[in-house]
Amino acid sequence: MSINRRDWLKTAFLGSVGLTLSPLDFLAKSTPNFSELKNDEKTIRLCFNENPFGVSPKALEVMQKNLSLSSMYDFKFADVLCEKLAEKNQLKKDNILVSAGSSFLLELITKYVSLDKGHIIIPDPSFTIFEPIAVFLGMSKSVIPLNDKKKIDLEKMKQSIRKGTKLIYICNPNNPTGDLLSRQEIENFIKSVPDNITILVDEAYIEFTNQQSLGDLVIQHKNLVVTRTFSKLYGFAGARLGYAIGHPKMIENLKKLQSWSGAEISVVTMAGAISAMDDKEFITKVLDNNQKVKDFTNSEFQKQGIRTIPSSANFVYFSLENYKGDYFKQLRQAKILGGKTYEEKGKWTRISLGTMEEMERYFSVIS
Known part of the structure; x- marks a missing residue:
């Protein structure tokens, strides 16, 4: 190529x-x-x-063909895209929330957990682009340095939980280090955390690994939200597309903070993404x-x-x-x-x- x-x-x-x-x-x-x-x-x-x-050349071809639809609101591609993402992750459509990039989903989840103020726990360094929003909305924070092996320190994050903790963020693989926590490590961590605390796992780079996504765990762990992106493997950084995987109740609550869920994504981007997954x-x-x-x-x-x-x-x-x-x-x-x-x-x-x-x-x- x-x-x-x-x-x-x-x-x-x-x-x-x-x-x-x-x-x-x-x-x-x-x-x-x-x-x-x-x-x-x-x-x-x-x-x-x-x-x-x-x-993907196949995605580009489809995107060019659908440019003429840019004058119309979408009432087709969003449903097809969500269904395809649900199938890809062996889940149901109501487990999926799409957005113009996963960064907007990190922001949306931050707003959701900030409704009643509280406390967040984040690793450092990591992709904590949402941190200023949390602080602006009145959230306190605990910033946990990586351990001496440059890994996210799950034990210290757990030790930092307090009465008002609302969110724990884990980027896996972590950006900027590229380190990968095992699925078992994170699953054990989730089980050890009170279920009233939202655990946000950012899997922007998981497709560069052979490790299974944590997406399937949202059925049994209602406090778990997993975010994924098309910006990296699929090359949609400028076209903007990401999605969240969560329990249906979590997805429903996140949608309540949106006036029109998914409306910020262009029909061209959605058409291309549907094709990209098959290339x-x-x-x-x-x-x-x-x-x-x-x-x-x-x-x-x-x-x-x-x-x-x-x-x-x-x-x-x-x-x-x-x-x-x-x-x-x-x-x-x-x-x-x-x-x-x-x-x-x-x-x-x-x-x-x-x-x-x-x-x-x-x-x-x-x-």
């Missing part, structure tokens, strides 16, 4: 006014060099864990390339004596503690967007996995 990220951004929706890429400001405000390089067409983006192979050839190619590039990246870091964390996602977490150069300056001069520093101690940062050509360019710059 020859398409790359810049070709995709330029041509995928040429002439379309029905789709626009969502602003990246909320993700990019602390990304070094972003404001300087974001509009440069020669920039290589290795900072947002995007799919470097774009969108096994593209999915296999993305997963195979991701593993090859990951192996190459880890090998190159090892050659330079750079410490890494084993990754179960499409990015690698590594330490700049022993790196002698000016890493972010070198990237800026080469028009490469990398991650930010997530942990000052050890100078831990992250790099997204691009195409093999992009990663070869990256290592030629930092070596």
Whole structure:
């Protein structure tokens, strides 16, 4: 597959006014060099864990064919999409809530648990994009550092539970580390937590692993909500689509906070997503390339004596503690967007996995 990220951004929706890429400001405000390089067409983006192979060709074809429906409200695709997602997860339609990206679902769940104020527990570092909303709505928080193995510390999270705790957030695999907690570890944790506390498990990267999703557990654990996204494996980061899996009562309550559930998703995105799930050839190619590039990246870091964390996602977490150069300056001069520093101690940062050509360019710059 020859398409790359810049070709995709330029041509995928040429002439379309029905789709626009969502602003990246909320993700990019602390990304070094972003404001300087974001509009440069020669920039290589290795900072947002995007799919470097774009969108499935079959999905793109369907999306283009359905552009003419952009003038009409959707009364078809949402139902088909929810039914397909329910089938994919071996659940029922009333276990599924779709939205324009999983970030909006994290926000929605945060608003739900904040109705009566209270307390949230979050790991750090992690994808806690919803944290400012919780604080604004009057929630207190406990921020739990990763343990010495860079894993989410479930035991310390449990110890942080108090009378007013409303939400515990777990990102698995974790972003930015890529570490994967086992299904059994999280299931045991869920069983040990009072069932009046919502447990939110963000599985944005679970499809890069061989581990079974926790989605099936929502039937017996009414306080569990699992979020998934089409932004990573399927390459819909700009098209925007995510979904939540929960007990029917949980999904019903979340919908009460929406004036029109799912209305923020374009018909073009939904049509493409339905097709994308069936493009096994593209999915296999993305997963195979991701593993090859990951192996190459880890090998190159090892050659330079750079410490890494084993990754179960499409990015690698590594330490700049022993790196002698000016890493972010070198990237800026080469028009490469990398991650930010997530942990000052050890100078831990992250790099997204691009195409093999992009990663070869990256290592030629930092070596």
